[in-house]
Amino acid sequence: MGRWIARVIALAYLLLLLVVPVGIVFFRTFRNGFSPFWDAVTTSQAEHAFRVTVEVALFAVVGNTLFGLVAAVLLARHRFPGRGALNALIDLPLAVSPVVVGLALILVYGRFEPIGGFLDDHGVKIIFSLPGMVLATIFVSLPLLARELVPVLQEIGVEQEQAAWTLGASGLQTFRRITLPAIRWALAYGVILTLARALGEFGAVAVVSGGLVGKTQTLTLYVQQEFQNFDPIGAYSASFVLAVIAIAALIVINVLRPKEHS
Amino acid sequence: MAISVRGVSKRFGEFVALDDVSLEIPSGALTALLGPSGGGKSTLLRIIAGLEKPDAGTVEIAGTDATSLPPQRRNVGFVFQHYAAFKHMTVFKNIAFGLEIRKRPKDEVRKKVNELLELVHIEKFSDRLPAELSGGQRQRMALARALAVEPEVLLLDEPFGALDAQVRKELRAWLRRLHDEVHVTTVFVTHDQEEAMEVADTIALISAGRLEQVGTPDELYDHPANDFVMSFLGPVTTLSGDLVRPHDLELRPTAGTDTTEATVVRVMRLGFEVRVELLVDGHDLWAQVTRETARDLDLEPGRIIHVARATRRQQPDHAGTTG
Numbered sequence: 001m002g003r004w005i006a007r008v009i010a011l012a013y014l015l016l017l018l019v020v021p022v023g024i025v026f027f028r029t030f031r032n033g034f035s036p037f038w039d040a041v042t043t044s045q046a047e048h049a050f051r052v053t054v055e056v057a058l059f060a061v062v063g064n065t066l067f068g069l070v071a072a073v074l075l076a077r078h079r080f081p082g083r084g085a086l087n088a089l090i091d092l093p094l095a096v097s098p099v100v101v102g103l104a105l106i107l108v109y110g111r112f113e114p115i116g117g118f119l120d121d122h123g124v125k126i127i128f129s130l131p132g133m134v135l136a137t138i139f140v141s142l143p144l145l146a147r148e149l150v151p152v153l154q155e156i157g158v159e160q161e162q163a164a165w166t167l168g169a170s171g172l173q174t175f176r177r178i179t180l181p182a183i184r185w186a187l188a189y190g191v192i193l194t195l196a197r198a199l200g201e202f203g204a205v206a207v208v209s210g211g212l213v214g215k216t217q218t219l220t221l222y223v224q225q226e227f228q229n230f231d232p233i234g235a236y237s238a239s240f241v242l243a244v245i246a247i248a249a250l251i252v253i254n255v256l257r258p259k260e261h262s
Numbered sequence: 263m264a265i266s267v268r269g270v271s272k273r274f275g276e277f278v279a280l281d282d283v284s285l286e287i288p289s290g291a292l293t294a295l296l297g298p299s300g301g302g303k304s305t306l307l308r309i310i311a312g313l314e315k316p317d318a319g320t321v322e323i324a325g326t327d328a329t330s331l332p333p334q335r336r337n338v339g340f341v342f343q344h345y346a347a348f349k350h351m352t353v354f355k356n357i358a359f360g361l362e363i364r365k366r367p368k369d370e371v372r373k374k375v376n377e378l379l380e381l382v383h384i385e386k387f388s389d390r391l392p393a394e395l396s397g398g399q400r401q402r403m404a405l406a407r408a409l410a411v412e413p414e415v416l417l418l419d420e421p422f423g424a425l426d427a428q429v430r431k432e433l434r435a436w437l438r439r440l441h442d443e444v445h446v447t448t449v450f451v452t453h454d455q456e457e458a459m460e461v462a463d464t465i466a467l468i469s470a471g472r473l474e475q476v477g478t479p480d481e482l483y484d485h486p487a488n489d490f491v492m493s494f495l496g497p498v499t500t501l502s503g504d505l506v507r508p509h510d511l512e513l514r515p516t517a518g519t520d521t522t523e524a525t526v527v528r529v530m531r532l533g534f535e536v537r538v539e540l541l542v543d544g545h546d547l548w549a550q551v552t553r554e555t556a557r558d559l560d561l562e563p564g565r566i567i568h569v570a571r572a573t574r575r576q577q578p579d580h581a582g583t584t585g
Contacts, residue, residue: 159342159344159346160346160347160348160349162313162333162340162342162346163340163342163346163348163404163407164348164359165312165313165332165333165334166311166312166313166333166334166336166338166339166340166408167339167359167360167363167407167408167410167411168334168360168363168364168411169334169359169363170334173363177359178348181350182349182350
C-alpha cells in the first residue's frame with residue numbers, strides 16, 4: 001500500500017512538472033500542422049542560432065570530457081594535497097547561479113579588465129564572442145562528467161589496473177585497455193548529460209554573449225527573443241528542437257547501455 | 263636468491279605494517295608468507311611486486327635492486343585474492359594481455375596462450391568472459407595470465423581466500439603439482455596454517471609487522487622459535503606453565519616421576535580422535551588421544567589420571583629467526 005502511494009506521488013510529481021509542460025510545448029508546436037514548425041525552424045536566424053548552439057556545445061563537451069576524465073581519475077585514484085579542494089570546487093558550478101558565472105567571466109575577460117584588455121590587444125575576443133560562450137558553458141556543465149565517473153571508478157577498484165601494471169602495461173596503456181572499457185558507459189552517459197546541459201544553457205550564455213542576432217545568439221536565446229516578440233510558434237518550434245535532441249540522446253544511451261548484470 | 267628483502271619497513275599513518283623485515287627466498291622454491299590477518303604479509307608481497315613503496319629497506323629480484331623499479335619492470339607475476347580478471351575481455355584475451363603489451367607476434371601469442379589454457383585446464387572456456395566462469399576457474403585464469411609473461415617470480419595474495427572449502431582444497435593440491443611442473447619461484451600469502459603446511463617448501467611466519475621464524479613446515483612445527491609460532495601452527499595447551507601439543511600428552515593410569523595428577527572433566531569423541539578435557543591444580547588442560555587409549559583407560563568424567571609428556575618437549579629453538 002505504502003509502495004503504491006510513493007509511486008503515485010513520484011509519478012504525479014514528474015507528470016505535473018515535466019511531462020505536462022513539455023507535452024504542451026510539443027502540442028502547441030504542431031497545433032497548426034507541420035509546415036508552420038518547419039517554416040519557423042528554417043529561418044536564417046533560427047538556423048544560425050542552431051549552428052552557434054551546436055558549436056558551443058561541442059567545444060564544451062570536448063573540454064569537459066577531457067577535464068572530467070582527468071579530474072575523476074585524480075579524485076578516485078590518487079591522494080594528493082589539494083584533493084579536498086578539487087573535490088569541493090568541482091561542485092561549485094552546481095551551487096553558483098549561471099548569471100553570476102556570466103558576470104564573473106565579464107569581470108575577468110571584459111575588454112576593460114586587465115586580463116580581458118590584454119587579450120583584446122592581442123586580437124583575442126572572449127566576451128560577446130564564441131570563446132566566452134564556450135567558457136560559460138564549460139563552467140556550468142563542469143561537474144556532470146566527473147560526478148558520473150568517480151563512483152564507477154571507485155566501484156571497479158584498482159586491482160584490474162594493478163594486474164595490468166604487473167603484466168607490463170604502462171599507465172597510459174592501462175588506462176586505454178583496462179580503465180576506459182570499464183567506465184565506457186558511465187563516460188557515454190556523462191557526455192550525454194553534459195551535452196544536454198550545454199545545449200540548454202541560458203543564463204551564463206545570455207550574459208557573456210550579448211545575444212547578438214546572427215552572431216552570438218544561441219537557440220535558447222532565440223527562444224526567449226521570439227517569445228518576447230509575441231511569436232510563440234518560433235519559440236515553441238526552437239524549444240521543440242532543443243528538447244528532442246536532449247531526449248533522443250538519453251534514449252539512445254539507455255537503449256545502447258547493456259543491462260547491468262550482477 | 264630469487265628475492266632478497268632487506269630491512270624493509272612500512273607504515274600506513276600510525277599503523278606499522280612492517281618493521282625491519284629481512285627475508286631471503288631461494289630460486290625455484292614455493293614459499294608461504296603465513297600469519298594472522300593484518301600482520302603485514304600482504305604488504306610485504308605488494309612491496310616485492312612494486313605495488314607499495316617501502317619506507318625503508320631494499321628489495322632485490324634475481325640479483326637486481328628493484329626497490330625503485332615500477333611494477334612494470336620487475337618481471338613479477340601477481341595473482342590477487344579476488345582474481346582481478348579483466349571483465350570486458352575473454353579468457354583468451356586476459357591470458358594474452360601481457361604478451362600483447364610486449365608486442366609478441368600473433369602466432370606466438372596464440373600458441374603460448376593455448377599451452378597455458380591447457381596447463382590450467384580451462385581450454386574449453388577460452389572464448390568466455392570471466393563472469394561466465396566459476397571462482398576456481400577465474401583464479402586459474404588469473405594464474406595463467408600471470409605465468410604468460412614468464413615472470414622471474416610468481417606472487418599470490420591469498421589466492422584461494424575467496425573460494426569455498428572444497429575448491430580451495432583442490433586448488434591447493436593443484437598449485438603444488440603445478441609448481442613441481444613449472445618450477446617458477448613462487449611466494450604466496452595465506453593466513454591458513456594448514457594451507458601453508460600442505461603446499462609450501464618454506465614458511466615465513468609474519469605477525470604484527472615482524473618476521474617470527476623462517477623454515478620448512480617441519481622445522482616450524484617441531485622447533486618453534488617461540489610460543490607464538492607454536493600456537494599459530496597447531497593446537498596447544500598448557501601443562502605446568504609450558505605450551506605443549508595436546509597430542510604430545512600421554513595419559514597413564516598410575517603416577518610416575520614425570521607425571522602430573524589430573525581430573526577428567528569431559529570426554530569428546532571426534533571420529534578417530536578423542537579429546538579429553540582435564541583439570542590440573544585448577545587449570546584447564548586438554549589432551550588428544552586415540553579411541554583405543556580412551557577405552558583402555560576407561561576415561562570418564564571425575565576419574566583421576568596421570569599426565570606426562572609423550573616425548574621430551576623440544577626447547578624453544580632460536581636458530582633461524584630474525585625478528
